[in-house]
Amino acid sequence: MSRRRFKPATASSHWPATGAVFAFPIAFILLPLAAFLAYSFFWTEQGVMSYALTLRNYARFFTDPVFLPVLRQTCVLCLEVAFLTVLAGYPVAYFLASLRGRIRYILLMLMLVPLLMSYVIKIYAIRSILGGHGALNRALLWLGLIDEPLTVFVFNLNAVLLTLTVLLIPFAVLPIFLSLERIPRSLMDASADLGASATQTFMRVILPLSLPGTITALTFVFVLAIGDFLTPQMVGGQSGFTFGRIIYSQFGTAFNWPFGAALSVILAVVVIAAIALGTIFGRDRSALK
Amino acid sequence: MTRDSRGNWFLAGFTLLVFILLYGPIFVPIASSFFALKQGVVNWQQPTTLAYVTLASNEGILVALRNTMIVGVSAVVCSLILGMASALYFNSGRSKGRALLQFIIFLPFLMPPIITGLALLIYFREIDFDRSLVTVIIGHTVFVLALVYRTLLVRLQSLSRSLVEASYDLGASGFQTFRYVLLPNLTSAMIGAGVLAFALSFDETMITLLVTGTDNTLPTRLWAMMRLGFTPDINALVAVILALTTLMCLLAARYLMPRESTGT
């Protein structure tokens, strides 16, 4: 009998079972990521791979006048998307959290159902709404705001911005809703009891307490937006170039895998930085007791 | 929350607007699917079910649908088995190895799908593993594993540790404890996680595009069709998919919602 703390003899405490549990994640998550990281240090020229480690891919990224501006532009775009979704999502989350009983969860479910709808179809549908014959132009024509259909809504960065915002709103609503839901009603009663107006209660009690959820929402949406290459590919046209599209093209038309891997590593660094920032600023200070 | 009713009406109106924004892109194609299409413009005066007839005879779509089902079911089964094993292992004690395992499982969920997809693409090429539906299944399993694992672990941790101890105390073996005590209490979490995983797999596009060979799943097929310009049966397909998805959502909700009380 071992002198260690006794564990009930479940299957998982045996070495073969432990090995089996680790096998799949190591074989199909860890090793692929390692291979991918290694690739970013390889080099290819005219279809010939060189497996000698080099920093040339990274050097190319920082020196070529194309890539860095696209990355910056993409980051700005995704930040805009994140702020727009929070701007739209906060009032919705606030309204849902203010409801009582079953209706609040039914509406929340309804808010999340579109997430499970085909992503590709939604992009396509939004594109057709934004397009020349689409619902948006018709509405504007009908309102008399414009005389002929506008083409500024599709096949450019505006289109990417609008489409991503519509697609990602539910991801902003959910974390904000969860943080609002956790605020006890008694805090609002206490604030009112102490003489605060509804606005003061919101600004001084609710907003600070829901800040962690709001920051989570920003991080969440930003990460999802920056990793997306489908939306820009479909509604971005020639001018709506984003970082994700460039990466994807390295594995398609440009066929330069090592360089694509290096660009993806840079994308991963941006994502990790975003998550880290979100974690630092979104830490729930009131929970640290 | 606020007792200011004007404010509430404003919020309700705003929420309605956002809902319209979210559901518009779903209902426009469904509505169009029942009308004739002329040069890419819907003719609202001409209702027809022609789109559905075309859909039913579109060989490519049907094959893609079948592939999607195969991939989805396989990924659900694989992720449930792996997720269950990992959750049981993680819950059986504390160690650095357990924390590491959990971290690895969460990685594909934290990283953008394009990175997971590319990593697998490069890996499969390096180990000379031909791309096929099998690679797609692996990719989907990697993608949904974190969610399945997390769902099962949360349910497992909500069970009192003394339940397992009580079972051993009463003479049950490890397998009997799993079979009679843990499994019945995990069933609804397994169904809920399975349905959710299926729904994610059903719609997974980015990883699939990268790791599939010549086989198409429904989303990649749609992706290809839409880049070439669209046909009316796409709208019909959207309607069919929405119906399926809604059904899955209702199922997931049914099993993941907290139970009001045990038994009746």
Place this chain on the structure above:
Amino acid sequence: MSTDKLLLELKAVSKSFGSTNVLAHIDLAVRDGEFITILGPSGSGKTTILRMIGGFESPSSGQILLDGADISPLPINKRPFNTVFQDYALFPHMTVAANVGYGLKVRGTKNAEITDRVSQALALVQLADFAGRYPAQLSGGQRQRVALARAIICRPRLILLDEPLAALDVELRRHMQLFLKDIQREIKTTFLFVTHDQEEAIAMADRICVMNAGHIQQLGSAHEVYYRPANEFVARFFGDNNLIEGRLQETVDGIRWIETPLGRLACAIDGQAGVAAASLGARAFAAFRPESLSLTPTGHASENATRGCITALSFAGAHTLANVAVDAAEPLSLRLRLPSRVEGVAVTPGMIVDLYWRAVECRLVLV
């Protein structure tokens, strides 16, 4: 009730979690058929003892013997013991009957026999009509009884009870104490009962094992630990003993004298070999209970007496507690317990009283 035959022995059992020593060198012998209670404050290691016997933890060193044989290699599910858990640990997805029959089912007992024995066990705990219910539909006391029925159905050699009454309200707890005691008498099985409630221990146990900080402080009958505390911890843990420190003097006719700020006090030492053997001048406490103090002479051959002033009274229903300030070499306060009457107790604050107590109710506790 209990025989002198030993059922279970703990020999020099120690347990540490990391660098924390939870139990140090525990020796404990459990007799077949007795109701033994392990009593101690939280963190005293009492639950760890129970969990090691059950097999949920293994000792860091030492042995646990059943009928003289080491059971360390036996896993939980092979030990002939069953546990009643603090949170009951009833399987929420099974009916009461399925919960109770679980131990038989996993042993492959035939269904007909399971049905029979489940109804017997449920009848024993007076829950025959609840077989088809689920745990969530039962009250706390009923769940407690299901847990008990589930533990006794496999006819274990020993039943381990881990503070099973802690979650019940006072009234129900009293009732369950008597109920458990009755059941134990009826099924003639050894009960090892862990609690932090001294009244509960006194009410139920044949023997009490008092624990503190990982050590056994005293093992004996309720009478013994109550009236002859082995050390200061036990003396303070039970009731609110008056403890007066002093130095031991000679023994005369079975009475040992101690010099204290209250003067020379006479103390009985029967059954306390350690005290009898202690050297002259050794430091010790004279321990006597608030209810042992009398306002009139006891008429006993050897009695102690002192004079003091009532400083405070607190009414506690059946009795009233009084604080008495004694003007001794150093200021001392004694606790006095008097029966309450409608017209009040015999004393009022400020009154000067004489206190008397017999030597047999004054015990020595070595420091």
